[in-house]
Amino acid sequence: PRLGDETLDQLPDTVARPSYDRSTLTPGIVHLGVGGFHRAHEAMYLDRLMEDGRDHDWAVVGVGTMPGDVRMRDALKGQDCLYTLVIKHPDGTLEPRVIGCLVDYLFAPDDPEAVLAAMVDPRVRVVSLTITEGGYHVNQVTGRFDPGDTALQADLDSPGTPRSAFGFVTEALRRRRAAGAEPFTVMSCDNLPGNGDVARDMIGAFAALQDDRSPGGEPLAPWLAEHVAFPNSMVDRITPVTSQEDITALAEQFGVEDAWPVVCEPFTQWVLEDHFPTGRPAFEEAGAQVVEDVVPYELMKLRLLNASHQALCYLGYLSGYRYVHEVCQDPLFVDFLLGYMEHEGAPTLPEVPGVDLDAYRRELIDRFANPEVRDTLARLCAESSDRIPKWLVPVIRHNLEHGGRIDSSALVVASWARYAEGVDEQGQPIEVVDRFKDTVMAAAARQREEPLAFLQDESFFGDLRHDERFTTAYLGFLRSLHDKGARATLEDHVNG
Ligand code: NAD
Structure with missing residues (x-):
C-alpha cells in the first residue's frame, strides 16, 4: 500500500518508523525549500529527537516557492507528509526509516496567504532554509545582493503577496512585528561559508530595497538587523538526487x-552556531554540534573535504577514472590524499574543538570510496576557477608564510593546469566546464612555451607566480605531467 498514517502498521519490521504520535505534534519550524537535503538532514535530526520523546512542539511545515515544487506537493500530500529516508551503506545494504516530523506541506503559488499564516503563527520560532546557493542572489562578481530575479522584482512591487523565499521572510516578519509577536530565527542550512551571515546580509539588502519603495511605511531593514537572529552552520551529508x-x-x-x-550516505554532520534568542530544538541531543563559533569547522571542511575533491579529480580524470569511488579505492591516490590532508591541509587549521582530525581525514576517504554514492569526477572538475582559489590557494599561502609543506598542493594546481588544456592523455577532448573557461583554457594553451602562463591570473592565484619555492615545485610537476603523465607523476611524488 501507499505510504501513509493508516498503513504505517503494515510495513515490515525491517522498516523503522515513528513510534511517537504524530497527531500530537505542533509546528515550531517553517522550512523553505524541502528537497533532498532537508529531508536527509535537519528533518532526520528532528525525527530522532521526537523518537526520543522530546521536542514535539518543533514539527516542520514545509514550503515550496518554486514552480517545480508542485511535484513535492503531490508526492507528500498523497502520503500524509511521510517519506522514507534510505541510508546507502558502502556494501550495498539499504537502511530505510520513515520520517514523521513533517506535518504539512504548502506549495506557495497555490495559496501565498496560507504560507504567511504558517510563518506568522507564534508557535513557529524558526524559519529554516535550503534554497540552494542561487536562492541567496549574491552577485558573483561584486559579492553584493542582486535583485534581478523576476520573483524578487515582483516582491519589490507588491510585498504583501510574496512569490520569492526572501519575499515571504520579509513579509512574515513585517506582520509579526505589527502583531507584536517575537520574530523567528532564520536558520540557513545551505552550503555557503558563513551561511547565516550571507542570509542576514542578502535578506537585509532586499528588505532595504522594499523599504525604499514604500517611503511612508515603517522601515523593516533596521528592525531586522537589530532583532532577527541568523545563526551560521556547517552542514555535511551527501544526498544525491533520488532515482x-x-x-x-x-x-x-x-x-x-x-x-x-x-x-543518502551514512555520514552526517551539522555544526550549528548557538544563536537562537527565541529557542530551538535540542539538536545536540540528536548528534549535532552546537557551538559558539562555526568558523574552524568551515575551514576544516573547505581545506580537507573540498580541497581533497580537487586533489583527486584532475589527477583521477587524467589517470582514466570517471568516478570518485574508483579513485578512492586506489591505494596510490589514498596515500596522496591522506598525505595532503595531514601535511598541508590540517596544519593550517585553528583548533577544531571536539573533532579528531586524524579520524576525520580517514573517514573522508571511506566516504569518498562508497560506490553507492556514484559521485562523478566531471562534477568535481567543474567550476574549478571558483574552487581552487577558495579552497586550495589559502592553504598554499598559509604554508608558504609559515614554512609549511606545499608539494602536494603544487601538484594539484599543476594537474588543474594540465586538465585545462582540454585534451586527455589519450588525445581525447576533455569538456572543461567553467564560467571562466575561455581565460583558463587560453592560459593552459600557452604553457608548453610559457610554463608559468597558467599562474598569471592574479584574481585566481594572487602573486604565487613570484614565489620561487612554489614555482619550482609547480614547474617540476607540470613538466612531469607533460612528459610522463598523471599516474607516473603521482607515483614519483608519493613514493619519492
Ligand atoms: P534539491 O534540488 O533536492 O532541492 C532544492 C530545493 O531548493 C527545492 O525545494 C527548490 O524549490 C529550492 N530552491 C531552489 N532555488 C530556489 C530559490 N531561488 N528560491 C527558493 N527556493 C529555491 O536540492 P538539495 O539536495 O535539497 O540541495 C539543496 C541545498 O542543500 C544545496 O544547494 C546545498 O546548499 C545544500 N546541501 C546539499 C547537499 C547535498 O548533498 N545534496 C549537501 C550539503 C548541503
Whole structure:
C-alpha cells in the first residue's frame, strides 16, 4: 500500500518508523525549500529527537516557492507528509526509516496567504532554509545582493503577496512585528561559508530595497538587523538526487510504496552556531554540534573535504577514472590524499574543538570510496576557477608564510593546469566546464612555451607566480605531467 498514517502498521519490521504520535505534534519550524537535503538532514535530526520523546512542539511545515515544487506537493500530500529516508551503506545494504516530523506541506503559488499564516503563527520560532546557493542572489562578481530575479522584482512591487523565499521572510516578519509577536530565527542550512551571515546580509539588502519603495511605511531593514537572529552552520551529508531505481528498490526490497523517498550516505554532520534568542530544538541531543563559533569547522571542511575533491579529480580524470569511488579505492591516490590532508591541509587549521582530525581525514576517504554514492569526477572538475582559489590557494599561502609543506598542493594546481588544456592523455577532448573557461583554457594553451602562463591570473592565484619555492615545485610537476603523465607523476611524488 501507499505510504501513509493508516498503513504505517503494515510495513515490515525491517522498516523503522515513528513510534511517537504524530497527531500530537505542533509546528515550531517553517522550512523553505524541502528537497533532498532537508529531508536527509535537519528533518532526520528532528525525527530522532521526537523518537526520543522530546521536542514535539518543533514539527516542520514545509514550503515550496518554486514552480517545480508542485511535484513535492503531490508526492507528500498523497502520503500524509511521510517519506522514507534510505541510508546507502558502502556494501550495498539499504537502511530505510520513515520520517514523521513533517506535518504539512504548502506549495506557495497555490495559496501565498496560507504560507504567511504558517510563518506568522507564534508557535513557529524558526524559519529554516535550503534554497540552494542561487536562492541567496549574491552577485558573483561584486559579492553584493542582486535583485534581478523576476520573483524578487515582483516582491519589490507588491510585498504583501510574496512569490520569492526572501519575499515571504520579509513579509512574515513585517506582520509579526505589527502583531507584536517575537520574530523567528532564520536558520540557513545551505552550503555557503558563513551561511547565516550571507542570509542576514542578502535578506537585509532586499528588505532595504522594499523599504525604499514604500517611503511612508515603517522601515523593516533596521528592525531586522537589530532583532532577527541568523545563526551560521556547517552542514555535511551527501544526498544525491533520488532515482527511479531507488524508488523501485524500496518497493521491491521493503514493500514501501513511496512517491519520493530520499537516499543518502551514512555520514552526517551539522555544526550549528548557538544563536537562537527565541529557542530551538535540542539538536545536540540528536548528534549535532552546537557551538559558539562555526568558523574552524568551515575551514576544516573547505581545506580537507573540498580541497581533497580537487586533489583527486584532475589527477583521477587524467589517470582514466570517471568516478570518485574508483579513485578512492586506489591505494596510490589514498596515500596522496591522506598525505595532503595531514601535511598541508590540517596544519593550517585553528583548533577544531571536539573533532579528531586524524579520524576525520580517514573517514573522508571511506566516504569518498562508497560506490553507492556514484559521485562523478566531471562534477568535481567543474567550476574549478571558483574552487581552487577558495579552497586550495589559502592553504598554499598559509604554508608558504609559515614554512609549511606545499608539494602536494603544487601538484594539484599543476594537474588543474594540465586538465585545462582540454585534451586527455589519450588525445581525447576533455569538456572543461567553467564560467571562466575561455581565460583558463587560453592560459593552459600557452604553457608548453610559457610554463608559468597558467599562474598569471592574479584574481585566481594572487602573486604565487613570484614565489620561487612554489614555482619550482609547480614547474617540476607540470613538466612531469607533460612528459610522463598523471599516474607516473603521482607515483614519483608519493613514493619519492
Ligand atoms: P534539491 O534540488 O533536492 O532541492 C532544492 C530545493 O531548493 C527545492 O525545494 C527548490 O524549490 C529550492 N530552491 C531552489 N532555488 C530556489 C530559490 N531561488 N528560491 C527558493 N527556493 C529555491 O536540492 P538539495 O539536495 O535539497 O540541495 C539543496 C541545498 O542543500 C544545496 O544547494 C546545498 O546548499 C545544500 N546541501 C546539499 C547537499 C547535498 O548533498 N545534496 C549537501 C550539503 C548541503
